[in-house]
Amino acid sequence: MKDNKKIRDPRFWVPSLYLAQGLPFFAVAIVANQMLKSMGVPNDELNHWTGLIGFAWVFKPLWSPFLELASSKKLVVVGFQVFGGLCLGGVALALHAPFWFAACMAMLALVGISSATHDISCDGLYIASLDEKGQAKYAGWTGTFFNAGKFFTTGGLLLLAGHFEKTLGVVPAWTISFCILAAIMVALGLYNSWALPTAKNAVTADTNAGAIARTLWEVIVEFFKKPGIWVSIVFIILFRAGEAQVQSIGPLFLREARHLGGLGLTTAEVGAVYGTVGTVAFVVGSIAGGYFTSWLSLKRAILWLILAVNLPNVAFYLLSVFQPTELSVIGVALSVEMFGYGFGFVGLILYMMQVVAPGKYQTAHYAFSTGIMQLGFVLFKLFSGDIQLSLGYQHFFVWVMLCAIPVAVLSQLIPMTARPQPEEAPAPQAVRAG
Structure with missing residues (x-):
């Protein structure tokens, strides 16, 4: 029982929860553009495609209520962290395909949808698991670790990609970079499966897709x-x-x-x-x-x-x-x-x-x-x-x-x-x- 209480301590899960929110967002919003620039894609074309992927975050409120049909917010959060990690790994594999550009855009689109869906349950889990005092206490942590995702992706990861571009070439450099991102996201998903509070969704007689749609x-x-x-x-x-x-x-x-x-x-x-x-x-x-x-x-x-x-x-x-x-x-x-x-x-x-x-x-x-x-x-x-x-x-x-x-x-x-x-x-x- 003592160990279970320790697991539920916000210090053990708020940082990992919001780091997992930030990493895929900045991977799509910034890192993908830098990768495509290195691959020689023109500014207009790369912004067209990565901009279209951004619509996932525009429309996420439309499917957010339906996530209440899941048994718990934790299940959704962990599931989409692992799925998002696998999709980031898919970007690394797509770079080696003959039709690499289309394959990369498809995988990045899945990363975007996964990340946008994760955001909904991530914030919901935070609100449901903490009282108002706790929400206020750890509010600064959420922004700090979300931006830690930006610090890592647009700082450390680009430094690493730049090093490997010089020593190994462009495609191997970005393959390694996205494999690292994928591994981190999957690891965060596995860790959060242990650390996150359950945050069960309230199930009532009216909880069905039709009622939610109305x-x-x-x-x-x-x-x-x-x-x-x-x-x-x-x-x-x-x-x-x-x-x-x-x-x-x-x-x-x-x-x-x-x-x-x-x-x-x-x-x-x-x-x-x-x-x-x-x-x-x-x-x-x-x-x-x-x-x-x-x-x-x-x-x-x-x-x-x-x-x-x-x-x-x-x-x-x-x-x-x-x-x-x-x-x-x-x-x-x-x-x-x-x-x-x-x-x-x-x-x-x-x-x-x-x-x-x-x-x-x-x-x-x-x-x-x-x-x-x-x-x-x-x-x-x-x-x-x-x-x-x-x-x-x-x-x-x-x-x-x-x-x-x-x-x-x-x-x-x-x-x-x-x-x-x-x-x-x-x-x-x-x-x-x-």
Whole structure:
């Protein structure tokens, strides 16, 4: 009994749970782009395909209620951690197929669907297993270990891939890299099968697919009946206009040959500056942005937060103009950009929590909001490569900064507090960002 209690201690499972949430997400969002860049795929084509895979995170709220049909959240979490690991291993195998590109995209799509589904039960297990005090106590751990996934994939893994690209060649380098990711995910799944609390789903007479579908339809209808919801949707999507394009093209710009307007960095050098100092700057900026908004209030802070996300993109413009060779200079510029991104992105999270989500189905409507947030990222990512190839890197980064103008203007015209609901709803409860 003592051992069982120890296993249920959050210190033994929160880190492994959220590391497993972060690894596959960043493998699809960032690492796949770097792999495809090394394989010679053009910026527009690789962003088209990895952008389409991002739709898994857009639509995950639509199938999330049906996961309640499983006997426990732990079963779903562990199952998709192991399945996601096997799919990452499938990417490594696909690189050796004659039709390697199509095979890689198919396996990455499975990784995306698996990861998005895992996210739902991962957050649900966390909420169901901890009381409000525990949720608050370990909330910082969730973000820390999720971003540890980014630190590992875009830092350590890219450094390793860069080393093997030089010594073994591109295909063996990325085969090894994705095999490592696969092994870690499977190991996390096996560990979590031992460490995670069970978090059984409540089974009632009404728990069946038909009843869940009817409830889901009601939740969707109520979401789109919210006062001002279409303006809110436009605001959420536009908030990501510049940021999504920079996060998609920025790492590719670092890799691009200097005679084509890039900085000519190796895979390992991108890992050194983007996945290490860049990740740390993002985390510090996120914490600072939270305190800043808490001090000033969302209404008064929102314009500053939008500017924080977009103005540091001038760093990329300056890098494209001067094309410095010193890694330290590039690292400082990227740290400024990532700090601003982390600082300002808090504004979008709080807008969804405090303005869009409140009401009868607050938790579900927050999940819908995050899907719309991901839609904004995917839409602008899809066409970022086409725009960059049309404009060149310098003019592309000017375009990115101009993309901030519509959302900055809109932020001063729309309410920054929850609008009155059509009917009396329960008092809002705190919602944690996933």
